[in-house]
Amino acid sequence: MADPSCPPFPLLEEEEGQHEQEEEPVPHGGELELPTVDLEAPGEALAAACQHLGVFRLGNHGVPGDLSARLFALARDLLGRAPFEDKQAQPGYFWGTPALAALRVRDVNWVEGFHVPLVVAQHHRPTACPPAAAALTELEDLAREYGAHMARVARTLFDALAPALGLDAGQASAYLAERDGFVRVYRYPPCPEPGHLGMEVHTDSSVLSVINQDLVGGLQVLHDGAWRDVAPGGGGGGDTLLVNLGDIAQAISGDAYRSVRHRVAASRGAERLSLCYFAFPQDDAVITCGGGSRYRPFTYAEFREQVQADIKATGSKVGLERFLRHTNA
């Protein structure tokens, strides 16, 4: 029977030769052991994880366990129990990848959620509709409280990395506008199509992202040419969060740090929930890592606009490759 909390599953009719899921099948290498960085004493483990993996677990993060638990519970109710049509009417709600819907319906990710910016001018705050209005307001308030913790986490990590990256005070401030970040509360409903993705392969456009996943699992990172599972163990099911670096961290570090490619496999059996926070630079921050870098200096606004233009035109993000210096070889 169709799940009323989801839209109808798109019929995935392939037009011959037009769509490739992956150019070459990427092997699956089982679970990836991740290092744990202590937020209270990041030490050398932090830079090492950024260099080798681009993803790590974070302990001693100071996010109250009951705050995450309340957010997970509310998200489960608001997303998992309500009919799709009701959710669509709510501000901040999205299904799949809205930017792709008009282009290639078959690529729509099997995920839904609420997008919650940390800072919103009061007069811009849209009003939720009944019957979920009170619960949705509570979800937003909790997500902002959670987001304030995330901003603290992002700033602490970034400040710990800044000396090794050779950043001056102005750069350290402009490259991480942590209060301008946002939280996404995701639900990956059980998917009727085996092998479908909850979220397609991508790198984040952020400086860094913090993932808090429940116990279901499904997150995979590309490591040494193979997809590797990142086992649950986050705030939803343990004491650590996951941090992954985004494209901007890679650019600022002149490719020393990795913006790790990742995806989420859809599950057939259980719904999966995650709370994700994304931190970005100021729009006018000039991203540069000196003359030796493969990338020309660019502002974050330029990067964001290029990503959006590429997605609109082709359905895919190109990312940092767009900003390579031209060589006249």
Ligand SMILES: O=C(O)CCC(=O)C(=O)O
């Ligand atoms: O839900 C997750 O665990 C990951 C989501 C993600 O990669 C993203 O939103 O960029």
Ligand SMILES: [Fe+2]
């Ligand atoms: Fe991501």
